[in-house]
Amino acid sequence: MAGDDTGAPGPVTFDDFLKLDIRVGTIVEAEPFPKARKPAYKLTVDFGGAIGRRRSSAQITVHYQPEGLIGRQVLAVVNFPPRQIGPFMSEVLVLGVPDENGAVVLIGPGQSVPDGGRLF
Template sequence: MKEPIGFEDFMKVDIRVGEVLEAKVYQEARKPAYILVVDFGEEIGTKKCSAQITECYDCEELVGKQVLGVVNFPPKQIGKLLSEALVLGVYSDQGVVLIRPDQKVKKGDRLG
């Protein structure tokens, strides 16, 4: 377990629902990954990110899926890609499994 944080620290993390618009293999990545373009709704807009989820998903099946992502981290250079968001997943025996709403919700809805 990691060290405890205060509730105020957790509330600083902006986690929103987004819809995957595009997914393609990130050819230049050191570890197998996809480049995702995710629409987080009107307020946030679209953001690109790298996701190491190739063991559990194909690009085609990702398009149209809703995902949860952190949208207020500063951009991070990952190889040639400037990643603008962090799509959330669970490390499991089969690979990284995305965290997703179990019902369709509005893009940009906030985890709270």
């Protein structure tokens, strides 16, 4: 079934949702990514335990500065295949939603939780 006229995707099952492994992690490194086509940062996110540290390219330069990202907990999809972005290999997809102008606002827990926790 196709999505509706709002651009929303069609219905999915709960089993479809569970295929996404969405985890919380803490940003431990953030630096500008000048070779990206659109302004972005290179992030290293620590998911703790078995997942460990993974890297991501994120177009979040409107609302965030690299130094302000360190220590911030975010949600990310950790089971997508790695994706080459220019000279950088992005291993996870950090999640966010657009503000009223389309700039990305990161999604994270409302209080500190253990790294590696899975979204259910």
